[in-house]
Amino acid sequence: MLVGLVTNAVSEQSQWPSWLGWLQENPWLSFVILGVVAAGLTGLLAALDDRQVPARSPEPAVRPDDGAGPPGAARVLRSLPRDSTAFTNRAAELESLVRSVQASQENGEGLPVHVIDGMPGVGKTAFVVHAGHVLADRFPDGQLFVNLNGHTTGRSPVQAGEALASLLAAVGVPTQQIPVGDDVGAITEARAAMWRSRFADKKALLILDNAASYRQLEPLLPGGTGCLVLVTSRKRLAAHEEVVLPVDALPRDHAVDLFVRLSGRPSDMLDEGVLNELVGLCGYLPLGVSLLAARLRHHPSWSAEDLHERLVAAQDRLGELRAGERAVTATFDLSYRDLTPERQRFFRQLGFYPGTDLDAYVGAALGAVSVATARRYLDALYDDNLIDEYPGSRYRLHDLLRDYARGLAAEGDSMDQVQAVQRVCTYYLAALAVANGRIVRSGAVAPPPPDGAQQVETPALPSRSDALNWVENERANVLACIRQADSLALHDAVIRLAAAMAPFLRQSGPWDQAVGLHRTAAEAARQTGDQQALADALAELGVVRRFMAAYPEATEALSEAVTQYDAVGDRRGKANALNQAGIVWYLTADNEDAARAQTEALALYREVGDRLGQANALADLGMVRRQMSDFDAAVEAQSEALSIYRELGDRYGEGNSLRDLGVVHCLMGAYDVAVQHHQEAFDIYVELDDRLHQAYALNELGVVRRLPGDLEGARDAHTQALEYYTELGDRFGRANSIRHIGTLDRLSGDGPNAIRALQEALDAYRDLGSRGGEAASLSELGAARGMVGEQDSAVEAFQRSLEILRQLGDRCGEAEVLNHWGALLRTSGNEAQARGHFEQALRLARDVRCPLEEARALEGVGRCDLGIDGSTEAAELLREAITVYRSLGAGASADEVERLLASRAG
Structure with a gap:
């Protein structure tokens, strides 16, 4: 606008009248004045806009998780819930949805997001589930259902990152591959991608x-055009390219039909006027109508008039409630009063449950009854339409019913909630103790069961896979219980549940979820002054940080854990923390610190008689010695570890020691022995199904x-390893595979591809x-750059x-690097320096007895001498190199040197 004004002002086509003529005579000064005015007005409008923001109706807050509280998790069903028998005629809405989907698919267009909105109790979830069953055949790649808890009392809305982690796991992504980290925004974006x-x-x-809001669900939207997303919400969401299907209260005749169908009474036995009154008092909401009809069905002696009289009385008694919910709550009250006192108490206890869904075992813990009794109560509540049933004999309260149950429970003793949460936590501790008995390695110490665990009924978990599946299914509920326990200052429950979840989260992740859990446990331990619990939480935190390759944070947590274990005199705990710290230092190639930590851990394990700990420390010490090129010490430590692992029957430990012995023997040139060890290790890992x-x-x-010259066989092995690492999300292993493939490209003469792989x-x-990995990559990258003539970059x-x-x-x-560098100098004509x-x-x-590099160095010196003066000593050095190559099985290298000698002799 300013540009237009000034353009007009300097125009000679017309003269402006009155004071505007001054603007025309002073155009550039006018431009500046108008710019200042515009800027001022912009600032004023922005300020006014900000001041009006609170007056808007905001979306329910979906606060980013800052990591200060316990972690959460979303519960994802891999298939649709059962279609509701209470679903009534929504023909118009269903036809509109099906027509929209059909049109998009037939036209090859991307399916828009379909948002189903409406008030509580109107039947949004029942509608989308029914629609999902109708449309299922159009979506053969599966159906997923996730509750985002946007308006669930006692539960925070599910964070997008949590929901994405659960969705990815539900569709088969290994949890180790799911991105983790401390930057919530970045991790959410990575998971969404x-x-x-x-x-x-x-x-x-x-x-x-x-x-709760479009911001909550936007990262969850799939990228493909062939996926249908159905969203339910209590409010209109501002989605892009959305199709909004409002679900209103039922038309009166549909509500009456639903009531008659669910009441089990012939329509001619029910007075039409009374029916109209009943469904009207329910606000024509399916939830209220179905509950009211169930009351009549379960009381054959009642008439519709009796039911109407009772409903009116209940509504009057609850008259303080808002008009929009009064009638529905009245139907809840009528249903509740129809329960026996025992079932009333059980229903109230359900309102205290922190989780999303539950089974009979959790119900038994909540109600302080047997599992058989809890199962009867849950079935009865389902029959009474007071609870929904989900696959796997699991149950869930509707949000309004949860609110109602909590309201009833709040009228009782204030300690009821604390005691109910304590009972559920005790149950989960007992069940996790059973699961951990299957999950932890042989000889490892699992978190102990709680006091009185013998009196707690737990599910049978006969195998390791059963245990892992059970913990995965209960993960979201256990984490919700930890959140609730933390809010109620039940610090001991928080500490013990975190420790009980640690073995599962170590191997299954997501590891950022484990970090949040162990941080919460550490804070709870600090609140209670429990140094032992603090040390345990810090040690677990350090282990998970190592898995995440956050090595400085891992070292910090493990070092503090060592200090805390020292303070309480726990030598085994200190040894475990030292062992883990040593692994971190090994990974960052701080070899002296790593060797010191493993040696100290080994001494402590021997003092307390921990054979598995001794084997672990010896194995890790062997890897450090190997990395320091002290091969004899490495073989000695690793062989002793292998003997202990076999004594304990620890197949994991046995496989790991065999693999590292293979690495050492490979470096020493004993390739046949190395292949044997690696093959034995691989067979053990296949037996354990550990990819x-x-x-x-x-x-x-x-x-x-590769070293003896089998480049194709080497490429097959590295390519398969790369596929596994990529699938599992192991970044370090993936980098190793890419480096090895880059080396193969270099040896095959493909310099550009070698450089790309090695740079990656x-x-x-x-x-x-990883400094060791960095050094190895630089060594190979230098050789590859030299091959394509980039000498300066190679030397660098x-x-x-x-x-x-x-x-x-x-x-x-x-x-090895010196040999690479010498080869570059020799081919560049600088034979003396080479x-x-x-x-x-x-x-x-x-000095370190590394025969392959010895042979390469002998060959290099011999070739240089041949180029310099052609001395007879050169031939002797080359023949010595041939002998070493032959002893290693590196026939291709030996043949090449022999051809060189033959050509010189000719």
């Missing part, structure tokens, strides 16, 4: 029930195949803080690699 990618080409149905460790073994097998691996190692990579390796004390790796690098490599390789 993975979710969209997974469903990019799917035809699936997703029901998002009880949404992550299978990937580790495959990578090592690939290395052993290098970036990943740097992101993870070699220099940085050597710097890191010398800091780490990895002399075998140092010899000879110096090969000689350094030869001394190092012989």
Whole structure:
């Protein structure tokens, strides 16, 4: 507008009248004045707009999780809930939905989000479930149902990140692959991207029930155009390209039909006027009508007039409620008063349950009754339409009924809620103790069951898979109980439940969820001054941080745990924390600290007689010694660990020790022994159905195949390992596979692809803080860059690699870099300088007994001597290299040197 005014002002086509002529005579000054005025008005309007914001009707808040409280989780059903028998004629709404979906599919258009809104009790969930069953055949890739708790009393709305983690797990994404981290926004975006990618080409149905706002559900929308998303909410959501289907109260005749059908009475026995009055008092809401009809069905001696009289009396008694909910609440009260006193108490206790859904075992804990009794009560409440049934013999209260149950419970003793939550926590502790008996490794110490666990009925979990499935199904409910216990200052329950969930979360994740849990447990321990519990929580926090490759945070937590264990005199706990800290230092190649931690942990394990701990410390110490090129010490430690693992029957430990022994023997040139160890380890991991460790073994097998010259066999192994790592989300293992594939590309003469792969691996190692991986990638990257003529970049990579390796004390790796660098110098014509690098490599390789690098160094010195003066000593060095190559089975390298000697002799 300003530009237009000034353009007009400087125009010579016309003269402006009155004071506007001054603007025309001073156009640029006018421009400045008008700009200042516009800016001032903009600021004023913004201020006025901000001051009006509170007057708007905001969407229910979906607060970002700052990590300060216990974690949450969403409950996802992998199939639709059962279609409701109380569903009544919604022909117009259903026809509109089906027509919209059909039109989009036939035209090849993306399916819009369909939002079903309406007041509580109007039947939104029943409608989308029924519609889902009608439309299921159009979406063969599956149906998912998730309750977002947008308006559930006592539950915070499900955060988008939590819902995404649960959805990804529900569609088969391994939890280790689900992105984790401390930046909630970034992690939500990463999970959303993975979710969209997974469903990019799917035809699936997703029901998002009880949404609070569009902001809550937007990250959950699939990326593919073939997915149908049905959303229910109590308010209109501002979705893009949405189709809104409002679900209103039933028309009077439909409400009457529903009442007659559910009452079990012939229509000719019911007075039409009374029926109209009854459904009118229910506000024509399906929930109220179905409850009222059930009352009549369960009282054959009542007439419709009797029911009407009772409903009017109940409505009068609850007259203080808002008009919109009064009639429905009156039907609740009428249904409630019809229950026996025992069932009334049981129903009230359900209002205290923090979770989303429950089974008979949880019901028994809530009601302080037997499981058989709880099952009868739940079935009766379902028959009375006071509770909904879901697949797997699970039940859930409608939000309005939950509100009603809580209101009834609030009229009693204020301690009832605390006691109910305590009983449920005790049940979960007892059940988790059974599950952990199947989950933890042989010889490991599982969290103990609670006092009185023998009196608590728990489900039978005969196998490890049964235990894992049970914990996965109950995860959201256990975390909800921890949140409730934390809000009620039940610190002991928080601490013990966090410890009981730790074994499952260690291996199943998501690990950011575990971080939030252990932080909450640590804070609870600090509140109570329980140093033992604090140490345990910090140790678990450190382990999970290590899994997340957050090494500084892991070290901090584990170091504090060591201090706390010292303070309470827990030597076993201190040893465990030292062992875990040593693993972190090994991963970051802080070898001296790692060796010190494992040695101290080993001594403590021996003092307390912990054989599994001794084996773990020995195995981890062996890996550190191997990384320091102290191969004899590595074999000694790892062999002792292997013996203990076999004594304990710990197959995981046995497989891990065999794999690392294979790595050491590979470095020492005993390739046949290395292959045997790696194959044995791989077979154990297959037996255990552990794809992550299978990937580790495959990578090592690939290395052993590559060194003697079997490049195709090596590529097959590394490619399969890469697939497993990518599927499981192991970033470190994936970087290793990519680095090995880059090396194969270099050896095959494909320099550009080698550089791309090695640069990707290098970036990943740097992101993870792995200096050993960084050094190995730089070594190979230097060789690849030299191959394509990028000599300066190659030298820079070699220099940085050597710097890191010398800091780490990895002399075998140092010899490999010097050999690469010498080869680059020799092919560049600088044979004298190249000879110096090969000689350094030869001394190092012989010092640590690394025969492959010894052979390469001998070959390098011999080739340099041939180029310099053609001395007879060169031939002797080359023949010595051939002998070492042959002893290693590296026939291709030996053949190449022999051809060189033959050509010189000719």
